[in-house]
Amino acid sequence: MPLPAPLDGAEAVVFDAYGTLLDVHSAVQRHAAAVGPQAQALSETWRQKQLEYSWVLSLCGHYAPFWTLTERALDFALAKHPQVDRAVRGDLLEAYRALDAYPEVPGTLDALRRMGLRTTILSNGDTAMLAAAVKAAGIETRLDAVLSVDPAGTFKTSARAYDLAPERLGVARERIAFLSSNRWDIAGAAAYGFAPVWVNRTGQPDEYPDLAPVRVIRSLDGLLA
Known part of the structure; x- marks a missing residue:
């Protein structure tokens, strides 16, 4: 069965954590x-x-x-x-340390893994807070890796931060779909060479026209539509 359009050609799906999988509010x-x-x-x-x-x-x-x-x-x-x-x-x-996951998160991660895609977090969060967060949200077994920018010593949108995902997964950057609710993060991912999908949960106006997402969705449910 062919993959949905944003995932066509992807081998892995990398998620931002805070605001994308986890409700920061x-x-x-x-x-x-x-x-x-x-x-x-x-x-x-x-x-x-x-x-x-x-x-x-x-x-x-x-x-x-x-x-x-x-x-x-x-x-x-x-x-x-x-x-x-x-x-x-x-x-x-x-x-x-124990933020709520958005309700569609577990089902989406499960569906992606059934499609044969690897699922990973790449977050500005440090290693300890990410470990606590994914455990509290009950999603740790649904992820192939949870990557903090700590080893890079800098935050997204630095290329050094984004480098962590292809290096850990052994997947070329153009084969990675990257999802974030933060438009600035999507701009960084586009500049880096990921296939970025903007999870525009709150209906924000677009910006960074030269660094566009490949698709805009309102929740993770839209990724599989």
Whole structure:
């Protein structure tokens, strides 16, 4: 049976983790009552600064574990939203280690493996936080590898970070379909030579027209359609 169009010619499917397989806002949602009316704003600030810190460090030629950036970003978010009781900090960090997977994730991974495709995570997350995340989400047995950018010492969109997937899998980059909910990550994957599929979960407008995805889907269900 032929593979669906985005996977035609692919030997492996590589996923970003945070925001693509795992709901980054589920940590705050789990403690929304304790956080209060600023829950959504706090979660958005937390995510925005987490990513911003990774970009700035990469541009400066510096590196720190993604968990360190996650803690720093939460501290900034709590400072920006002083109405939120800082006593919730520990609970939020604990929840971030065990984020909810999106509901279609297990079934999609299973379907891809039945097609003979290898399934892998390539994430900015550090090794320890990724191990905790995939175990909590119940998807560790559905993945051939879970790759952190730690060995590269830099974050996506550096080519050194993307290099980790073809090197580990022994698959040419053009034979790898790469899925991310982050448009900047899709731009990086396109520049690198992956076949990028943008999981545009929140209906964001497109950008980076010179670094386009091969397909845009709203959830992982669309990959197999």
